[in-house]
Amino acid sequence: MPVPEQQPHTPPPSTIPEKPGVAPEESESASASVSLWSRLSRGTVLAIGAGLGAAVVGACWAGVSLAGGNGADTPEAGTTGSPSVRAEQDADVEGPFSTDGTLTVAGIGAGLESEELCSGTGGYSDIDFGTQVNVTDAAGTLVAVGSLGFGEKTEQGCEFPFTVDDITPGSKFYTVEVSHRGGLTQTEDELRAGGLAFTLGD
Incomplete structure (x- = not known):
């Protein structure tokens, strides 16, 4: 009785399970990308990151420069700086001002060294450190007060310096x-220029 010829057992072809939801082409592309980055050194990666960061900062700076350069805040010709600076300049011209000068009492201080402290004597005993200096306007109104400094x-x-501040203009x-x-x-x-000079005595 003939024996039935046995067929060799061939195992079914093995299949590689695919990740759900990922096409083979996408899987191969992702693998290639990961492989590429893994071959780069850390320094190269940092350099690429720094370059990208510099590009972003440069683009932002250029945008801000263009936005601020439209001339909206540019002062008009003939003006000087900010409103506060212009206000200070106007105040220098129109506001209160100061003057200074000297009063010399002639013929006193005999026997004193040059620049030694001195005071008015005799009929000029009212001339000394702290003596009041008055400034009146054309109507006779007192507009400012100062005082004498130390005599030398x-x-x-004997020469006394003085300064008077806050003189009303006009x-x-x-x-x-x-x-x-x-x-x-x-x-x-003349008052604004200062350098006034008084002399008393011979």
């Missing part, structure tokens, strides 16, 4: 008087 011996006698002329010794009449421009 000079070749001419008068045609002003009179500057030390104590009750009579006044020196000046224009506003």
